[in-house]
C-alpha cells in the first residue's frame with residue numbers, strides 16, 4: 001500500500017463485517033459512514049480498539065484484526081482519510 005492512496009470505500013470499508021457494522025451502529029459508532037469515520041477522533045478510537053484486539057470482541061466469534069489490517073487502517077489515517 002502507498003501512503004496517501006488508501007481509500008475508505010475501496011480499502012477500509014471491506015475490513016468491517018455486516019455484524020461489526022450492525023452492532024456498532026447500536027453504540028453510535030457508524031463504521032460504514034465516511035463522514036463519521038473521517039473524524040480523526042473517531043478513527044483513532046477505532047484504530048485503538050482493533051490494534052489492541054478489543055474489537056471485534058473476542059466472544060463475538062470474529063477473529064481479531066491481523067497486523068496487515070491494522071497497518072492498512074493506519075495508512076488510511078496517515079494518508080489523510082481519503083474517501
Ligand code: HEM
Pocket residue numbers: 016019020023024027029031045046049050055056057060062
Ligand atoms: C472491527 C469491528 C469493530 C470495531 C472497529 C468496533 C469499535 C468499537 C469502538 C470504537 C467502541 C467504543 C469504545 C469506547 O467508547 O471506549 C466499541 C464499543 C463496543 N462495541 Fe465494538 N467494534 C467492532 C465490533 C463489534 C462487534 C462485532 C460487537 C458485538 C458483537 C461490538 C460490540 C461493542 C459494544 C457492546 C461496545 C460498548 C461496550 C464496550 O466498550 O465494550 N463491537 N466498539
